[in-house]
Amino acid sequence: MSAYLSIENVGISFSSDKGTFRALDDVVLRIAKGEFVSVIGHSGCGKSTLLNIVAGLLQATEGGVLLEGREVDSPGPDRAVVFQNHSLLPWLTVYDNVRMAVDKVLSRTKSKAERHDWVLHNLSLVRMDHAKDKKPGEISGGMKQRVGIARALAMEPKVLLLDEPFGALDALTRAHLQDSLMEIHGRLGNTVIMITHDVDESVLLSDRIVMMTNGPAARIGQILDIDLPRPRSRVDLADNPHFNHLRAEVLRFLHGHAPAKAA
Numbered sequence: 206m207s208a209y210l211s212i213e214n215v216g217i218s219f220s221s222d223k224g225t226f227r228a229l230d231d232v233v234l235r236i237a238k239g240e241f242v243s244v245i246g247h248s249g250c251g252k253s254t255l256l257n258i259v260a261g262l263l264q265a266t267e268g269g270v271l272l273e274g275r276e277v278d279s280p281g282p283d284r285a286v287v288f289q290n291h292s293l294l295p296w297l298t299v300y301d302n303v304r305m306a307v308d309k310v311l312s313r314t315k316s317k318a319e320r321h322d323w324v325l326h327n328l329s330l331v332r333m334d335h336a337k338d339k340k341p342g343e344i345s346g347g348m349k350q351r352v353g354i355a356r357a358l359a360m361e362p363k364v365l366l367l368d369e370p371f372g373a374l375d376a377l378t379r380a381h382l383q384d385s386l387m388e389i390h391g392r393l394g395n396t397v398i399m400i401t402h403d404v405d406e407s408v409l410l411s412d413r414i415v416m417m418t419n420g421p422a423a424r425i426g427q428i429l430d431i432d433l434p435r436p437r438s439r440v441d442l443a444d445n446p447h448f449n450h451l452r453a454e455v456l457r458f459l460h461g462h463a464p465a466k467a468a
């Protein structure tokens with residue numbers, strides 16, 4: 206069976222006046238439909254670079270990415286990206302931020318009334334329908350991130366690409382959004398690649414954790430299967446020995462690949 210999303214022997218080098226920097230080398234990853242994959246690794250190892258190649262925002266120097274057998278060579282609505290720093294348009298309301306994306310992607314397949322309902326539905330998925338008329342400047346960071354996720358989900362992407370989506374949030378908001386994302390993934394079965402620095406987050410949410418070696422020329426060092434049954438509860442998992450074993454595996458990998466200066 207061929208993979209839904211294949212990252213095939215991806216390497217990338219950046220050229221500058223100081224020379225060539227080899228960021229990624231021979232990255233191979235095949236992801237099934239509906240799978241939730243996290244990518245973890247030390248700062249600067251190339252996680253965002255990898256996500257940007259899948260998003261079509263960067264071109265691999267070697268190898269490539271296939272989605273349902275078709276090569277990805279530019280950004281497209283089949284791959285929605287949510288960045289750490291929400292990218293809402295400040296002059297539009299919450300509703301209009303989502304509506305704009307929906308109009309762009311779904312105007313051929315949904316009527317005006319259907320698009321309206323669809324925006325409200327997606328805002329309710331992240332529990333933001335009550336704030337639909339607010340501007341980004343009037344809501345908290347966590348709420349903005351929710352709207353960013355609603356906007357991505359509303360585009361019905363084949364793949365959701367999350368680049369440290371909760372990185373800038375306080376611990377409680379973060380936990381809350383992780384639970385929402387887990388519930389949405391459980392309900393909709395999205396295919397997700399999420400970059401994170403948070404070991405607990407990666408174990409809680411993922412089907413597999415991809416652990417990257419340090420750059421230059423970073424590669425996949427190890428892939429860990431997270432075979433914890435779903436639905437998962439953070440409270441129940443807190444003293445689950447298998448959860449703690451998986452968590453320790455990731456910590457061991459990261460410790461074993463500590464950047465030279467920090468070791």
Ligand SMILES: Nc1ncnc2c1ncn2[C@@H]1O[C@H](COP(=O)(O)OP(=O)(O)OP(=O)(O)O)[C@@H](O)[C@H]1O
Nearest residue numbers: 219220226228247248249250251252253254255420
């Ligand atoms: N356009 C570019 N030109 C030159 N070097 C780049 C470019 N983009 C990224 N790099 C380098 O490639 C490496 C990987 O960067 P990347 O942002 O992908 O790392 P990361 O793992 O996402 O880091 P972090 O966890 O800190 O966000 C870094 O050494 C970075 O300096």
